Amino acid sequence: MDRISLIVNGAEREARGVLPHTTLLGWLRDQGLTGSKEGCAEGECGACAVLVARPAGAEGEEGGTRLEALNSCLVLLAGLNGGEVVTAEGLGAPGHLHPVQRQLAVRGGSQCGYCTPGFVVSLAAEYYREDREAADFDIHALSGNLCRCTGYRPIEDAARALGAPAPDDALAQRRQQPAPPPQPTHLRTPQGDFHRPLALSEALDLLAEQPGARILAGGTDWGVEVNLRHARAGVTVAVDGLPELRTLAWHGDSLEIGAALSLSEIERRLAGEAPLLAEWLPLFASRLIRNSATLGGNLGTASPVGDSPPVLLALGARVVLASRAGEREVPLSEYFTGYRRTLRREDELIRAVRIPLPLAPLSGFYKIAKRRFDDISSVAVAVALYLEGDVVRSVRIGLGGVAATPLRARATEEALVGRPWNARTVREAARVLRGEGTPLDDHRASAAYRAAMLEQTLLKFAFEKTGLEVTYDQPA
Ligand SMILES: Cc1cc2nc3c(=O)[nH]c(=O)nc-3n(C[C@H](O)[C@H](O)[C@H](O)COP(=O)(O)OP(=O)(O)OC[C@H]3O[C@@H](n4cnc5c(N)ncnc54)[C@H](O)[C@@H]3O)c2cc1C
Ligand code: FES
Ligand code: FES
Structure with a gap:
């Protein structure tokens, strides 16, 4: 079997010749649905965004449908067997613009238009968010969409001008019906097998019997490998339906x-x-x-x-x-x-x-990256602290970006436990934190910058979470 079926813009379609690495975006475009664009093929630009129908409630609960936007360039089509997708074409058409499309058009939110279908989809996902108040629009819904020519202001204006969907809006009504349940899928193709079992025991049998099988969850890493590095798996086992x-x-x-x-x-x-x-x-x-x-x-x-x-x-x-x-x-x-x-x-x-x-009663996360949002960390630090009175009863500090593996800052933890939580303790421990790991120089940051950031995060944590101001000119 190398075929699956799915609902696209309200109509059932059969996809034939599906390979384990066929992406939803590639297939949609082959179907003539070229609204979804390929800008980067690695989840960075959002030009390929589509809506998928997912259960609104928790696992096993009865309920309606949530329309969620995701990057179709990273979705492997085989994993969507039995699913439901809405593309920009399914929202509206010339002469029958969807409210989101109309707002983008009248507020000048599109120039070359390459990014526009992706913005339309992300805007629509937020437009249909069930718990959204009519006057409220979470602008972070657009954080995965890039525009190179319009500028974001008119796009934000369009977003903020959106009210609530009309009662007879077809997709608003669609949300009241259940989402399609996950379908078990087993594709055998000359270019590899793809399995989407719905029973854990079946998935574990596959992993035991097929050493080297590729586990697939959301595909946001594997999809990049497939698209940009031409990675292929002999056997793929999708675990999202378990x-x-x-x-x-x-x-x-x-x-x-x-x-x-x-x-x-x-x-x-x-x-x-x-x-x-x-x-x-x-x-x-x-x-x-x-x-x-x-x-x-x-x-x-x-x-x-x-x-x-x-x-x-x-x-x-x-x-x-x-x-x-x-x-x-x-x-x-x-x-x-x-x-x-x-x-x-x-x-x-x-x-x-x-x-x-x-x-832990006190905790904080610090991600040091070139951009505040939508970027990979240069350094990441998380702290969880328990104080007894003003004494550190226990503390755990997790670090990323400063060694070959993520690690616990054990020396810093030792420098803190049992000591009073005051400026001197924090200052001394921050110096120890500076020396943790074996940071490298790379395109994201220098080793010296990473070490400096480690030290600063503990000072920041102390100030932000406990009000303790630590400076270096205070007497020891
Ligand atoms: C644009 C973009 C931005 C990103 N930003 C961040 C970021 O800010 N921070 C960050 O940490 N990462 C980031 N990532 C990386 C990626 O999104 C994350 O690593 C994500 O958590 C991967 O989850 P997934 O389900 O998509 O993994 P998949 O791509 O499905 O799988 C990733 C790997 O994990 C294995 N795997 C998956 N599930 C299991 C399982 N249950 N058991 C064993 N192995 C499993 C797979 O075999 C594969 O090797 C970003 C990626 C992109 C494309
Ligand atoms: S093509 Fe850029 S996010 Fe998919
Ligand atoms: S309108 Fe050209 S990239 Fe956004």
Whole structure:
């Protein structure tokens, strides 16, 4: 079988000759739906954005549909079997412009127009957000869309001019119906096999029987490899349809987050209840990427500049690995064994991340990057601190971007524990933090800058979270 079916702009279509690396964008354009553009093929520009229909409620709950925007250049078509997509063409057409298209047109929000369909889609996703007030527009919904010629002001004007969808708006009504359920998919093609099982046991059998199989979650890393580095997998196993990887549960002593939940879903379901995660998530890439990217994928890349490891290290998280032999739990601090290497065996997948409770009363995340939003960290630091009176009872500090792996700042933690939380302690510990890791010079930052940033973040944390002002001219 090399064919799948999906609903595009309200009509069912069959896709034939689907290969494991065929992207949704490539296929749409081959279908003549050329509104979606390829600007970068790596999730940076948003010109390829489309809406997908996803369940509005949590796993297993009855409910309607949420229309979410994502980068179709990074979506592998095979993983969308049975799904539903709306492109810019499905929103409106000349003579019947969608309210979003009309606002962009009348407010001068488009010049060459290359970026426009992508903006239209991101605007529409926010327009149809269920909990949006008519007068409210989260401009960060556009953070994954780039425009090289119009300038963002008219686009923002268009966004802010949008009211609520009319009661008879077809897509607003579509939200009341359930989203299509995930379909099991097994494609066998001359260029590799693609499996999307819906049972964990089946996924684990595939991993056990097909060493070297590529696990696929949101595809925001793998899609870039496929597009730009021409990476191919003999066997791909998509894990986004596995219910066991989509849980988010508060237990008495831990918070468990499924490895295949998108970061947007985590954000929504936590609703600010885990402050360090709430501080970190909005700084991760863009809304378009967060609608696909997962925690399992972020840990799966084992990138030394991934954002979640510092945060999860500060939270003392453990990685839950599942295989046919059962589950094992590994502290994240022991999980990374070298540059892009981990303890995970080939027959295992990351099922979840477990964070011990209670959460630290004081915490902070600092991402130092060239741009405030939608950028990869040069250095990332997360701190979780417990004070007893004014004494440091315990502290965990997670670092990214300063070594071949993410790591705990153990020497700094030791310099803090048991000491009074005052300017002298923080100043001395910040100096120790400066020496942690083995930062390198690269295109993002110099080693000296990275070390300086480490020191500064502890001072910033002390000031922002505890009101402690630390300067270097204070007497020791
Ligand atoms: C434009 C852009 C911006 C980005 N910005 C950031 C950023 O700000 N911060 C950041 O940290 N990253 C960023 N990334 C990288 C990427 O989005 C993240 O690493 C993301 O979390 C990957 O998740 P995914 O589900 O998309 O992974 P996928 O691409 O599906 O998989 C990534 C890797 O993890 C493996 N994997 C996936 N799930 C599992 C699992 N359950 N068990 C074991 N292995 C698994 C896969 O086999 C693959 O090797 C960005 C990427 C792009 C394209
Ligand atoms: S083509 Fe640029 S984000 Fe997809
Ligand atoms: S209108 Fe030309 S890139 Fe946006």
